[in-house]
Amino acid sequence: MDILSLLNDLLFDYTLRTVALGSAVLGIVSGALGSYAVLRKQSLLGDAMSHAALPGIAIAFLLTGSKISLVLILGAAIAGWIATLIIMSIVRTTRIKYDTALGMILSVFFGFGLVLLTIIQKRPDATQAGLDKFLFGQAAALLERDVITMAILGSVAIATMLVFWKQFKLLSFDPDFGATLGFPMRFLDVVLTTLIVIAIVTGLQTVGVVLMSAMIVAPASAARQWTDRLGPMIFLSAAFGALAGVSGALLSSSISRLPTGPTIVLCVSAIVVLSIFLAPARGLVWSWFRDRRNRGRLRLEGMLEDLYSLALQHKDPGHAHPVSVLRLMSADKGGVDNSLRKLEEQGLVRRVKSEDWALTKEGIEHARQIIKLGVGEGQ
Amino acid sequence: MKYAIEVEDLTVAYKEKPVLWDVDLNVPEGVLMSIVGPNGAGKTTLIKAMLGLVNTAAGRVSIYGKPYSKQRSLVGYVPQRGSVDWDFPTSVGDVVMMGRYGALGWLKRPGKREVELSLRALEKVGMAKYADRQISQLSGGQQQRVFLARALVQDAKIYLMDEPFQGVDATTERAIVTLLQELRAAGKTVVVVHHDLQTVPEYFDWTALLNVRLIASGPVDTVFTEENLRLTYGGRVSFIKHNGHNTDSDQEKRAEAGGI
Numbered sequence A: 001m002d003i004l005s006l007l008n009d010l011l012f013d014y015t016l017r018t019v020a021l022g023s024a025v026l027g028i029v030s031g032a033l034g035s036y037a038v039l040r041k042q043s044l045l046g047d048a049m050s051h052a053a054l055p056g057i058a059i060a061f062l063l064t065g066s067k068i069s070l071v072l073i074l075g076a077a078i079a080g081w082i083a084t085l086i087i088m089s090i091v092r093t094t095r096i097k098y099d100t101a102l103g104m105i106l107s108v109f110f111g112f113g114l115v116l117l118t119i120i121q122k123r124p125d126a127t128q129a130g131l132d133k134f135l136f137g138q139a140a141a142l143l144e145r146d147v148i149t150m151a152i153l154g155s156v157a158i159a160t161m162l163v164f165w166k167q168f169k170l171l172s173f174d175p176d177f178g179a180t181l182g183f184p185m186r187f188l189d190v191v192l193t194t195l196i197v198i199a200i201v202t203g204l205q206t207v208g209v210v211l212m213s214a215m216i217v218a219p220a221s222a223a224r225q226w227t228d229r230l231g232p233m234i235f236l237s238a239a240f241g242a243l244a245g246v247s248g249a250l251l252s253s254s255i256s257r258l259p260t261g262p263t264i265v266l267c268v269s270a271i272v273v274l275s276i277f278l279a280p281a282r283g284l285v286w287s288w289f290r291d292r293r294n295r296g297r298l299r300l301e302g303m304l305e306d307l308y309s310l311a312l313q314h315k316d317p318g319h320a321h322p323v324s325v326l327r328l329m330s331a332d333k334g335g336v337d338n339s340l341r342k343l344e345e346q347g348l349v350r351r352v353k354s355e356d357w358a359l360t361k362e363g364i365e366h367a368r369q370i371i372k373l374g375v376g377e378g379q
Numbered sequence B: 001m002k003y004a005i006e007v008e009d010l011t012v013a014y015k016e017k018p019v020l021w022d023v024d025l026n027v028p029e030g031v032l033m034s035i036v037g038p039n040g041a042g043k044t045t046l047i048k049a050m051l052g053l054v055n056t057a058a059g060r061v062s063i064y065g066k067p068y069s070k071q072r073s074l075v076g077y078v079p080q081r082g083s084v085d086w087d088f089p090t091s092v093g094d095v096v097m098m099g100r101y102g103a104l105g106w107l108k109r110p111g112k113r114e115v116e117l118s119l120r121a122l123e124k125v126g127m128a129k130y131a132d133r134q135i136s137q138l139s140g141g142q143q144q145r146v147f148l149a150r151a152l153v154q155d156a157k158i159y160l161m162d163e164p165f166q167g168v169d170a171t172t173e174r175a176i177v178t179l180l181q182e183l184r185a186a187g188k189t190v191v192v193v194h195h196d197l198q199t200v201p202e203y204f205d206w207t208a209l210l211n212v213r214l215i216a217s218g219p220v221d222t223v224f225t226e227e228n229l230r231l232t233y234g235g236r237v238s239f240i241k242h243n244g245h246n247t248d249s250d251q252e253k254r255a256e257a258g259g260i
Helices: A005-010 A014-039 A043-064 A067-091 A098-122 A142-163 A166-173 A176-178 A185-207 A212-226 A230-254 A259-277 A284-310 A323-329 A333-347 A361-378 B041-049 B092-103 B114-124 B141-150 B170-185 B198-201 B228-231 B248-258
Strands: A349-351 A356-361 B005-012 B019-028 B032-036 B060-065 B077-078 B158-162 B190-195 B206-211 B213-219
Touching: A005 A014, A005 A284, A014 A043, A014 A142, A014 A166, A014 A185, A014 A212, A014 A230, A043 A067, A043 A098, A043 A185, A043 A212, A067 A098, A067 A176, A067 A185, A098 B077, A166 A176, A166 A185, A166 A284, A166 B092, A176 A185, A176 B077, A176 B092, A185 A212, A185 A230, A185 A259, A185 B228, A212 A230, A212 A259, A259 A284, A284 A323, A284 A333, A284 A356, A323 A333, A333 A349, A356 A361, B005 B041, B005 B190, B019 B041, B019 B190, B019 B206, B032 B041, B032 B170, B032 B198, B041 B060, B041 B158, B041 B190, B041 B206, B060 B170, B077 B141, B092 B114, B092 B141, B114 B141, B141 B170, B170 B190, B198 B248, B206 B228, B213 B228
Parallel strands: B019 B213, B032 B190, B032 B206, B077 B158, B158 B190
Antiparallel strands: A349 A356, B005 B019, B005 B060, B206 B213
16 A cells, blocks of 8 residues: 555555554553653553443443444443452552552452453343454544544543643652642542543553553653653653554555454554664664764774873884884774774874884874873762 | 741551651741751651651641641742653743642633842852743753742741652752741741751751651750761761761761661
8 A cells, every 4th residue: 555545545545544543642642641650650550540441331232232332431431440440449448569569459340341241241142242443442433423422532531631731740750859849749640540540541442451541651761762852751751642643543444354453562562662762862773873983083092092001111202112012002903093093083192103103293192182181070 | 935947746658568656746937947857757758747648547747737738828838840841841930830730720821020129039059040941841950940949939947848858959059058947037937848967066056866756856965966867877887976067987977877
């Protein structure tokens, strides 16, 4: 499929447009609110919430017999919420640690959800078809009214986040200090957790309960690589979420039998990997280059110092010395010829005989400066 | 005497283990006070109880005669440096600005005035040129000074500080002491959780000795005695007072006291 026809389909094909819009909304909301989960070191909470949503979806269907997304989402949200509350109270009242409580509740709820799903599927009527799509998600099944529901929920969540910007920043950075200022931190914690629950449940239909937590964690971790400020991080995270959501959903709708959730997760993982390697300042590639450049510079400076200290013993800074002596002084045996060539290019050393090298005037000046600076730093 | 902080019968327990037991403590206005005591003595808990950050089992704290919840604007807080994640995506100026959030209320956003105030507070701690720096690039001493600036920008009458000298170099320690003394000279009341017994007479004019119970509190001259210190540290510290003079043997004792 070429780009133009894809664009054409995006604008005029009803299904494709719905899918793209729905996944964009899901990406924006989960990307933005996921930033807080990552910064508050609650990355795994999203995982527990989304897995725990499954029995909620099944019970909502069993009680109402309806497959309207708002009903199912509500069930998911309530179940996710209850799971979170149970985890919190286990941590508060027992000696069980956070990660253990999380793992326990996640699997208990998810297991219960799977049991309910099996029961539902064994029922003779045909209405139950499609509930299992919530496991791995299916963007192609999104209807316009689903997207509208998602957009409304998402807008409310984002708007609340913007209104409580200051408070959420305090909550994430220094909750005790926020409490001394008079902000009710526990209440704000509940509000923020609710917003994260909303972000998760809006994505369940598209991404599925199994992999939804990736949409909470991955865009935020990628965004953190590119910026050192909260605002830009949340904005970038939302953008990455939308990008991954749309591309994953479009891929899975155009290739048949490709589940949406895993495709979106692969897209977002690609963004994370690229960010970890390529982002300036934090990116691995750049820091590798920086280290290499620094090492190179240090080696050349070391060589100049060696030549200078040798020359001092001869009371003539321009005295020439054979390469073999420099090799003995240098820790890195292989690099000597290479380093001398680079220094020659910079006009700091000159070749006197085939194997003898001496400092030029500029080289002497340079070496003196390096030694002076080195002493200055030591103090 | 007018009291800035009054603590009455304060008891705090974590899961039935008492951390503070029946503490009565009055802090007069305008003193520079240290709270000293061994690890686990409840020093941090006492400060947090004054700020309403921990649930108390019994007792009362009042700030200028009223509960803390009514007097927030009068109190500035400097938590332990290690209590936050310094890799958080924010700048030095932004952290200091958080000190104004209380005055701004729920919905107002920081504006020019807040930027101005934050810069001035950073100037006071000698960090003005770091305002745009990402906080993960700061040294321990600089982090501490940023926290101090955040408290200064609150423009409070009482400052509660939890170990502001923890892990800072000698230069920063001197700068912080000077700042604390300036605050006292300006009529503020400053309460500092402190670890280094040897510097207590030099830095502070008032002190409280704490080990779950309050052992003593009052002017350093009368309260900071060998007898009281033995009561506080359980006789494990041999400490001789040198009338505020630091000598070489002080240094040795400092190492000893630090080992408790």
